[in-house]
Amino acid sequence: xxxxxxxxxxxxxxxxxxxxxxxxxxxxxxxxxxxxxxxxxxxxxxxxxxxxxxxxxxxxxxxxxxxxxxxxxxxxxxxxxxxxxxxxxxxxxxxxxxxxxxxxxxxxxxxxxxxxxxxxxxxxxxxxxxxxxxxxxxxxxxxxxxxxxxxxxxxxxxxxxxxxxxxxxxxxxxxxxxxxxxxxxxxxxxxxxxxxxxxxxxxxxxxxxxxxxxxxxxxxxxxxxxxxxxxxxxxxxxxxxxxxxxxxxxxxxxxxxxxxxxxxxxxxxxxxxxxxxxxxxxxxxxxxxxxxxxxxxxxxxxxxxxxxxxxxxxxxxxxxxxxxxxxxxxxxxxxxxxxxxxxxxxxxxxxxxxxxxxxxxxxxxxxxxxxxxxxxxxxxxxxxxxxxxxxxxxxxxxxxxxxxxxxxxxxxxxxxxxxxxxxxxxxxxxxxxxxxxxxxxxxxxxxxxxxxxxxxxxxxxxxxxxxxxxxxxxxxxxxxxxxxxxxxxxxxxxxxxxxxxxxxxxxxxxxxxxxxxxxxxxxxxxxxxxxxxxxxxxxxxxxxxxxxxxxxxxxxxxxxxxxxxxxxxxxxxxxxxxxxxxxxxxxxxxxxxxxxxxxxxxxxxxxxxxxxxxxxxxxxxxxxxxxxxxxxxxxxxxxxxxxxxx
Numbered sequence: 001x002x003x004x005x006x007x008x009x010x011x012x013x014x015x016x017x018x019x020x021x022x023x024x025x026x027x028x029x030x031x032x033x034x035x036x037x038x039x040x041x042x043x044x045x046x047x048x049x050x051x052x053x054x055x056x057x058x059x060x061x062x063x064x065x066x067x068x069x070x071x072x073x074x075x076x077x078x079x080x081x082x083x084x085x086x087x088x089x090x091x092x093x094x095x096x097x098x099x100x101x102x103x104x105x106x107x108x109x110x111x112x113x114x115x116x117x118x119x120x121x122x123x124x125x126x127x128x129x130x131x132x133x134x135x136x137x138x139x140x141x142x143x144x145x146x147x148x149x150x151x152x153x154x155x156x157x158x159x160x161x162x163x164x165x166x167x168x169x170x171x172x173x174x175x176x177x178x179x180x181x182x183x184x185x186x187x188x189x190x191x192x193x194x195x196x197x198x199x200x201x202x203x204x205x206x207x208x209x210x211x212x213x214x215x216x217x218x219x220x221x222x223x224x225x226x227x228x229x230x231x232x233x234x235x236x237x238x239x240x241x242x243x244x245x246x247x248x249x250x251x252x253x254x255x256x257x258x259x260x261x262x263x264x265x266x267x268x269x270x271x272x273x274x275x276x277x278x279x280x281x282x283x284x285x286x287x288x289x290x291x292x293x294x295x296x297x298x299x300x301x302x303x304x305x306x307x308x309x310x311x312x313x314x315x316x317x318x319x320x321x322x323x324x325x326x327x328x329x330x331x332x333x334x335x336x337x338x339x340x341x342x343x344x345x346x347x348x349x350x351x352x353x354x355x356x357x358x359x360x361x362x363x364x365x366x367x368x369x370x371x372x373x374x375x376x377x378x379x380x381x382x383x384x385x386x387x388x389x390x391x392x393x394x395x396x397x398x399x400x401x402x403x404x405x406x407x408x409x410x411x412x413x414x415x416x417x418x419x420x421x422x423x424x425x426x427x428x429x430x431x432x433x434x435x436x437x438x439x440x441x442x443x444x445x446x447x448x449x450x451x452x453x454x455x456x457x458x459x460x461x462x463x464x465x466x467x468x469x470x471x472x473x474x475x476x477x478x479x480x481x482x483x484x485x486x487x488x489x490x491x492x493x494x495x496x497x498x499x500x501x502x503x504x505x506x507x508x509x510x511x512x513x514x515x516x517x518x519x520x521x522x523x524x525x526x527x528x529x530x531x532x533x534x535x536x537x538x539x540x541x542x543x544x545x546x547x548x549x550x551x552x553x554x555x556x557x558x559x560x561x562x563x564x565x566x567x568x569x570x571x572x573x574x575x576x577x578x579x580x581x582x583x584x585x586x587x588x589x590x591x592x593x594x595x596x597x598x599x600x601x602x603x604x605x606x607x608x609x610x611x612x613x614x615x616x617x618x619x620x621x622x623x624x625x626x627x628x629x630x631x632x633x634x635x636x637x638x639x640x641x642x643x644x645x646x
Contacts, residue, residue, distance in 0.1 A: 024102070031104020038113045040065045044168065044194070046176055046201060069114040075121055078274045079284050081291075085109040085117050086270035088291045092307040097263045099182065100164055100189040108270045111163040111187070116195060120155070120162070123205065124275040127151045131278045145279045150216075152275040154208045156268045161196055161203035163187070163267075168194045176202040185259040187267060235297055236324035241331045249328040252341040253321060256349045257301035266292045299324065318352055325360035329393050336392065338362055343386035343433070345508035347515060351460035354440060358459050362391040363444030367437025369426060387437055394444070401446035403457050410462060411469045413438040418473035428474065429499050432467045432512065439466035467516035471495060479589035486586060489552040492517045492524050494590065497537055497597050504534040527554065540604045541565075549579035556580060557590045560618070561607035568614055572621020576629070582619030588612070 030036050040057050047053040057065075075084040086109040095102040100111050109117065127148050134144045165180035165188035177196060182188040196203030234240055236251070254261065269292060273283040295312065299320045302312040328338045340357070344350060357364070368388045417438050421431050439462045443449060449457040476483040476498060483491055496513060510528050514521045526543065528535045540561035545551060547559045556578040563570040580587050595608035611618065 028102075028104040031110070032106060036104075041192075043197075044176070052176065065115055068118045072114050072118040072121070075118070078124070078277050081284050082274055082277060084121055086267075086274075088266070088270050090266075091263065091290065091292070093305040094263060094307075096304040097185060097260050098187050098267070100187070103189055105164075105189075108267045111165070111267060113164070113195065116162050119198060120159070120271055121274075123155055123158075124271065127155070127275045128278045141279070145276075148276060148279045150212065151209075152272055154205070154212050155271065155275055157208045157212075158196070158203060158205065159268055159271060164191075164193045165189050166194050166196070166203075181264075185261070185264040187264065236299070237297065237320055237327060239327045239331050243330050244333050244336075246331045246336055247333060248337050248339065249332055250339045250341075251324070251328065253324070254300045255342065255344050256317060256346070256352075257303040258344070260300060260302060262293045262295050262298050263302075269293050314352070318356060321353070322356040322359045325356055325362060329360050329362050332393065334393060337365075338391045340389045340391060341386055342389065345506045345512075347460075347463065347508065347511050350436065350463060351458075354436075354459050354463075357389075357391060357440075361394045363394045364389050364391050364437065364440040365444065366390040367434070367441065369421065369424075369430060369434030369437070387433060389437060389440070398445065398447040401443075401449045403449055403451045406442060406446065406449050406462070407465055409442045410439045410466055411472065413442055414466060414469040415473045418470070428470070429509075431470050431474075432499075432516075435466035435470050436463055439463065439469075464512070464515035464518075467512060468518075471516070478593045479585075481586060481589050486590070487552050488517060488519060489524060489527070490554040490586075490590060492519060493527050493537070493554040494593055496528060497594060500537070502537060502598055502602055504532045504536045507535050510535050540607055547574055547577045549577075551578055553586050553590050556587055557594060557608070557611075560591065560611045561594075561604055564607045564610045564614075568617045568621045571611065571614070571618045572623075572625050575618055575622035576625035581622065582615060588615065 040062055043055050043057050043061070045053045072085070077083045087107050088109075089107055090098050090101050090105060090110075098105070098111075105111060112120070130151065131144050131148050134147065160179040160181070161177045163180050165182075167178040167180075167188070167190060169175055169178045177194060180187050198204070200206035232240070236253075273291075276283055297320065298312060299317055300312055301314050301317045302310050325338070325340075332338055342353060344353075367390065370386055370388060414435055417434075418431070421434060426434060440459070443459055443462055449459075451457050471483065476495070478486070478494055483494060486494060492513065495517075500509075507530075510521060510524075514524055517524075527538050529538055529542075538558070540558045543558045543562060545555035545559050547556055551559075556574065559574045559578075560571050563574050575581070578587075582588075591608050591611050595605055595612060598605035598608070
């Protein structure tokens, strides 16, 4: 209960650390009870001299803003089913995508203040009036729909800068306004948002429409006389083409659960309906009851903010993506190509995608890695490299292959491709993703792959092998010792540091690397613990190995680095417990590798360097520890013998 006796909706009403009411819950309740108020605080304008000019609003401006709130309440609805301000409900639990919901917004109309809503209401009516004028002039419906569609597209671009999530750019020279998305698919929220003015400045109709016209003009100026084309909207699972009539189909499908496309764009759809109700009256009728976009055939996985009965599951995605690939295979000619662009960090997602390609009776015949992504912020969407896969209808007459032979072919193919990847400037981490292409090309040469017992091997089994083949192709050496000659745990650690140093990586990369190393994650989890919403190579000071004569090289190296702060004697104890000495080439090669590969200012790089510089002293201290232990053991043995004689 709140201080006024009302039940607080939304998040837990009390703070987990005390008995006070949770501030966010109060905000939600105030917003839902329509008790919040907007305050017009400051006016900012671009300035050619100082960049930005700030001032307090004038009395006339404040009065005009208040008048807008009154006028909005007198506006007529767009149709019996379309109230003037969008009342379409934000789907339940959608705060991960529509952040204002977390602060009490319940409809898409709540995403704007009254002045913004009035502006877009009038803009929608202006687009409708354009349609009326064109109809009166005898212009046909297709041209009217196209022109109003362009106008509505400009309106949508304006919406990106005109809600409670709009921000002011902090970088000089980067423009005044920043859009409402906090990442590739999440609509943001801020109490102190910036509101575009009714002028020709940033975010205005004049600015956005001018940009649209300039783009169209540039495209038309470059157009040469050629064949006309037809563009139509439809479903990827039911292509409106005859079988075996296309030479190529190109697709960049949704990457599983990365972006919730329709959830993110329902806000725009609510206003599009109002702008185009005259030219597209069918928009007043919806397939679902909430008046938003129909999501029944959307091929994504909804992981966050799932409401009861959410249908966009992994099974839904896998079934429809397989249907889509099958349709693509149906419409291409026998020698046609289906090109699929895909990228993802999770091994499980790649496994499912490749299974869908296989079930669609397509085989990969070529692939190209490309640095096409900027490394976004949509959780798992942080992709640097995507893979373009050329697939063709599976030829008849393929023979089965044997697992061992296929593995050797994959290794040879990746070794052949590696010089190209290196020449193209792909980072080692990107080569790991690129390796999926040649691996699947090899597998596609066979009707099926069988193991030594005659059992069928799943296609995705070869992905970890492909990644490990990249390691072999790189021929990484550690102080002249081939990487593969180290023990498995140390080899994993050296390869990880070779790829990423101290950088934080997605947890999915840990899964990939452990699979490629034929290790369980539990075997290396202590080497790459959680850090900053990802994983990072461990620090020696927090690593707690139990050093014995059976310990992996990396465990001894980290223990030495951790002990370096305590002096040579302490490092000697570690070395003595490990049963190694100053002549153990693998241990000192690993220590040198870590010292060289970690950033120079990294505390462990400093510690490993200290270990290297005192190598002889450590060995001497270790010998002393061993000598002392042996002396103590002999003395104890003598004492025990004396007792037995007595």
